[in-house]
Amino acid sequence: MKTTVSTTNTMTYYFKVFKYTGSNKPLADAEFELTQNGNKIKFVLDSTKDGMYKVYRKATQEEIEANKATDKLITDSDGKIKICGIFGEYKLEETKAPKGYNKLVSPYTIKVSDGGFVTVNNEKPSHNDVKVKNESGSLLPSTGGMGTTLIYLIGGVLVLGSGVVLMNKKRAKAK
Structure with a gap:
């Protein structure tokens, strides 16, 4: 066989x-x-x-x-x-x-x-x-995001607030 x-x-x-x-x-x-x-x-x-x-x-x-x-x-x-x-x-x-x-x-x-x-x-x-x-060189960190947005918002509120305070002082002086 x-x-x-x-x-x-x-x-x-x-x-x-x-x-x-x-x-x-x-x-x-x-x-x-x-x-x-x-x-x-x-x-x-x-x-x-x-x-x-x-x-x-x-x-x-x-x-x-x-x-x-x-x-x-x-x-x-x-x-x-x-x-x-x-x-x-x-x-x-x-x-x-x-x-x-x-x-x-x-x-x-x-x-x-x-x-x-x-x-x-x-x-x-x-x-x-x-x-x-x-590619050669260093990797850059990412920018932007929530942290910078908060800083811009807080800065804008402070600028508006100081403008309001300044206007109130001028009105008070004028009276």
Whole structure:
């Protein structure tokens, strides 16, 4: 009796991250984390490079237990990383920006669907690339809001009140 040999194909998908400045200058040493349903995903740095991309693949349970996995994804000198072995919806959050640059204010929502189609914040990027633009300088605090509105109102009331007092004094002097 002979058994039939069957083969299964397991599809793994990926997306690429490109960290750059406004002038398309690549930024090295930016750190990212990828989470799914609030849980950090662990990765292993693949020793090979895929073209110009530093490759991270999703870690196996054995690699996680042997402390060979990391949850930090760090861009190379070309500002690029390739994240492999994923499927579903994730949050890509920048945890550390390169020196002199601001980190992202909010994480990107990334969906990897059947066929390897990738959407970023519900928009389809070209060639599965996730482009992360950063600016240098410091982040300015937000201005305005309820505090300044109250100050303007109180100031206006004081000006009107002092005008009324001044008018009453002039009338009293005139009598």
